[in-house]
Amino acid sequence: MPSLPSPLPHVVDVELIRGAAAGPAPDLLIEIPHGATRTSDYDHYAAQLTSPLPPDLSDFFHVNTDAGAPELATATAHALVAAQPARSVLILRCRVPRTFIDCNRQIDASPEDFRTGKVGPGLMPWIATDADRALLRAAFDAYVATVMAARAALAADGARLMLHTYAPRTVDVQVDHDIVPNLRRAYAPDRADTWPLRPALDVIGKTLDGVDHAPPTVVAALTAAATALGLDVAGGATYPLHPSTQAYAHVLAMPGRTLCLEVRRDLLADPWSPFAEMRIGDAQVARLAAPLAEALAAWW
Numbered sequence: 001m002p003s004l005p006s007p008l009p010h011v012v013d014v015e016l017i018r019g020a021a022a023g024p025a026p027d028l029l030i031e032i033p034h035g036a037t038r039t040s041d042y043d044h045y046a047a048q049l050t051s052p053l054p055p056d057l058s059d060f061f062h063v064n065t066d067a068g069a070p071e072l073a074t075a076t077a078h079a080l081v082a083a084q085p086a087r088s089v090l091i092l093r094c095r096v097p098r099t100f101i102d103c104n105r106q107i108d109a110s111p112e113d114f115r116t117g118k119v120g121p122g123l124m125p126w127i128a129t130d131a132d133r134a135l136l137r138a139a140f141d142a143y144v145a146t147v148m149a150a151r152a153a154l155a156a157d158g159a160r161l162m163l164h165t166y167a168p169r170t171v172d173v174q175v176d177h178d179i180v181p182n183l184r185r186a187y188a189p190d191r192a193d194t195w196p197l198r199p200a201l202d203v204i205g206k207t208l209d210g211v212d213h214a215p216p217t218v219v220a221a222l223t224a225a226a227t228a229l230g231l232d233v234a235g236g237a238t239y240p241l242h243p244s245t246q247a248y249a250h251v252l253a254m255p256g257r258t259l260c261l262e263v264r265r266d267l268l269a270d271p272w273s274p275f276a277e278m279r280i281g282d283a284q285v286a287r288l289a290a291p292l293a294e295a296l297a298a299w300w
Contacts, residue, residue, distance in 0.1 A: 004090065005149040010044050011139050012146045013093040017077040019085035025155035026090035028080065028296065030073045031147060031162050033104035033246065034066035035093035039277045042097050048135060049100070051128040056180045059275040061099040063183060064120075066165040067278045068268030068285070073163050075289035076296070084297055092150055094143055100124055101136040103143045104162075104246045113244040116208070120175045122244075144246070151250070159215075159299045160258040162247050165265040166202075166238065168272065169195035187274050199234035200267060201226055204247065204260040206236035213241060213251045218259055221298040225291030231267075238262060257299070263288065 004026070007014040013035070016026065036042070042061045046053065054060075070093050077089035094103045098120070101107070105114070105122035114121050127133060151160070169192070173182045185191065201222070205214025212235065223233045241248050241260065251258045266272035267288065270281030 002149065002153045004153050005092075005146045008142055008146065010041075010095050011142050012095060013091075014146070014150075015074070015091045015093075016088060017074070017081055017091065018088040019081035021085045022081070022088035023086070023155065025088075025153060025158070026150075027087040027155050027158055027300070028077070028089045029150050029154055029158065029160045030077060030089060030091045031150075031160065031250075032066065032069045032073055032091070032093045032164075033162065034098050034102075034164060035070050036095045036097040037065050037067045037070060037277070041095050042099060045097055045100055045136075045139075049127070049129075049132045051126055051132045053126050054177050054180055057099060057126070059180050060183060061097055062276055062278075063167060063187075063274040064098065066163075067265055068165045068263070068280045069163050071280045071285045072165075072263065072268060072289060072292070073161075075285045076161075076292045079289050079293035080296055083293060084300070087300070090150055090153070092147060096136070096139045096143060100127060100132075101140050103140055106244050106246065106249075107137070107140060109244040113242075116242065116244070119239065119242065119244060125176055147246075147250075151253070157300065158257070159296070160250065160254055161296060162250065162258065162260040164204075164260075164262045165268060166198060166262045167274065168264055168266045169193075169197055170238065171195050183274070198262075198264055199237055200231035200264050202234045202236065202238045202262040204236055204239050204241050204262060205251070207241050207248075212236075213255070213258075215256050215259055215299065217298045218295050222261075222292065222295035225294055229287065229291065259296070261292075
């Protein structure tokens with residue numbers, strides 16, 4: 001059996017949560033590609049970069065990172081192994097801010113590919129020096145290698161959850177050097193609530209040709225559990241499953257065994273605030289972790 005990957009400081013955290021009767025190989029891999037959610041994550045990389053960064057870029061970091069996803073992943077893993085002691089869950093949390101390089105992208109895809117996929121670029125436009133590109137690409141490559149090692153270590157019937165959170169509303173702002181002032185205007189009190197409200201949960205499984213790669217049994221269980229809580233579950237309403245992302249390759253490599261999920265961030269934060277490190281509420285996390293764990297158990 002392949003060995004489990006090791007954590008890498010400032011690149012990826014690795015945690016194994018085992019049930020009392022779990023076998024040697026993890027049954028579930030929960031990946032959090034945008035798990036750099038703390039100001040210290042941003043500061044660590046910003047301090048090393050030589051490119052002239054846009055002023056107050058940390059505002060973009062906070063509004064664009066997946067706050068609440070690490071806490072939800074941990075709570076879901078504990079709920080799953082409590083209900084199924086024969087299972088174990090491996091959690092990978094990326095600590096590289098997507099503000100600089102996005103570890104859920106095919107990094108060499110074209111700008112047009114990213115636009116078609118409705119996603120931000122892999123390497124951000126303010127990264128302007130060769131030294132910065134090398135630094136960030138090294139972190140990116142190390143993270144991707146860890147993910148691949150974790151996937152190889154899964155049990156034969158193993159499964160995978162790629163967990164994200166997103167801002168409550170779809171805000172149409174171009175990712176360029178004016179991102180921060182444009183975001184501040186978008187979130188001004190007279191405009192913030194005019195943007196379209198996103199679904200509580202969105203399963204990212206449909207490709208541009210309309211084929212749905214999401215695991216139907218798990219999605220059905222998740223929809224039933226979420227509906228009981230008064231929450232809506234969409235199927236690709238926000239983003240397609242697109243080849244410009246790492247997620248696309250992972251889903252196709254594990255047919256029917258990968259769930260890509262977006263959870264609305266205001267359902268986890270206490271309170272939600274766009275431009276600051278958010279407190280994540282224990283009660284909010286527990287409310288969603290139980291039905292998510294129940295849905296994931298449908299794989300087995």
